[in-house]
Amino acid sequence: GAVVSQHPSWVICKSGTSVKIECRSLDFQATTMFWYRQFPKQSLMLMATSNEGSKATYEQGVEKDKFLINHASLTLSTLTVTSAHPEDSSFYICSARDRLRQRANYGYTFGSGTRLTVV
Amino acid sequence: AQTVTQSQPEMSVQEAETVTLSCTYDTSENNYYLFWYKQPPSRQMILVIRQEAYKQQNATENRFSVNFQKAAKSFSLKISDSQLGDTAMYFCAFMTPRSSNDYKLSFGAGTTVTVRA
Numbered sequence: 493g494a495v496v497s498q499h500p501s502w503v504i505c506k507s508g509t510s511v512k513i514e515c516r517s518l519d520f521q522a523t524t525m526f527w528y529r530q531f532p533k534q535s536l537m538l539m540a541t542s543n544e545g546s547k548a549t550y551e552q553g554v555e556k557d558k559f560l561i562n563h564a565s566l567t568l569s570t571l572t573v574t575s576a577h578p579e580d581s582s583f584y585i586c587s588a589r590d591r592l593r594q595r596a597n598y599g600y601t602f603g604s605g606t607r608l609t610v611v
Numbered sequence: 612a613q614t615v616t617q618s619q620p621e622m623s624v625q626e627a628e629t630v631t632l633s634c635t636y637d638t639s640e641n642n643y644y645l646f647w648y649k650q651p652p653s654r655q656m657i658l659v660i661r662q663e664a665y666k667q668q669n670a671t672e673n674r675f676s677v678n679f680q681k682a683a684k685s686f687s688l689k690i691s692d693s694q695l696g697d698t699a700m701y702f703c704a705f706m707t708p709r710s711s712n713d714y715k716l717s718f719g720a721g722t723t724v725t726v727r728a
Contacts, residue, residue, distance in 0.1 A: 526716070602648075
């Protein structure tokens with residue numbers, strides 16, 4: 493089955509530094525990947541849609557200069573939290589859809605998430 | 612805009628019993644897809660079941676089944692013979708095309724299900 497690998501699974505960083513999170517589709521190609529943010533016991537909030545070879549599309553209210561997204565290949569998307577602050581601490585999840593299985597009813601495959609703590 | 616509502620923040624069920632989670636959605640689209648995802652304590656999102664809006668027959672996956680009422684815009688999930696491993700947060704999700712090849716997935720607030728031994 494489709495597998496999405498997300499790294500790191502958890503990271504602690506100092507306030508003001510940048511953190512990069514990787515999302516890889518291991519056994520399929522993904523033209524589109526999605527980045528979500530989730531607070532404890534809350535739902536997933538879509539932050540941005542990452543398209544291979546083009547600029548990401550950000551949801552309203554998400555700062556594109558703070559959350560840099562790069563989708564350089566069909567199997568890799570990265571989310572960089574720049575100049576992180578404690579309020580950026582959260583659980584970040586990526587998801588992807590198989591390029592060859594474009595029917596919407598297949599849904600999306602999710603990565604295992606990254607817990608970011610900014611101190 | 613599409614919205615997904617899960618009105619039950621928490622549910623508790625005895626092992627081997629049945630529990631039903633409610634979900635309603637609001638959309639003006641006719642072409643859409645509905646999903647239930649499970650997020651156990653590991654926080655890995657797992658697809659439980661899916662339903663195409665154009666299909667009248669309710670989807671079933673082993674112990675999981677849905678009651679899809681299109682006119683009422685309702686999509687409930689029934690977990691039969693509950694097992695301890697079913698303990699998780701369950702999210703109802705709605706997918707609709709944003710373009711010919713792009714679909715947006717919207718989630719409900721989630722329902723935490725606890726299966727008691």
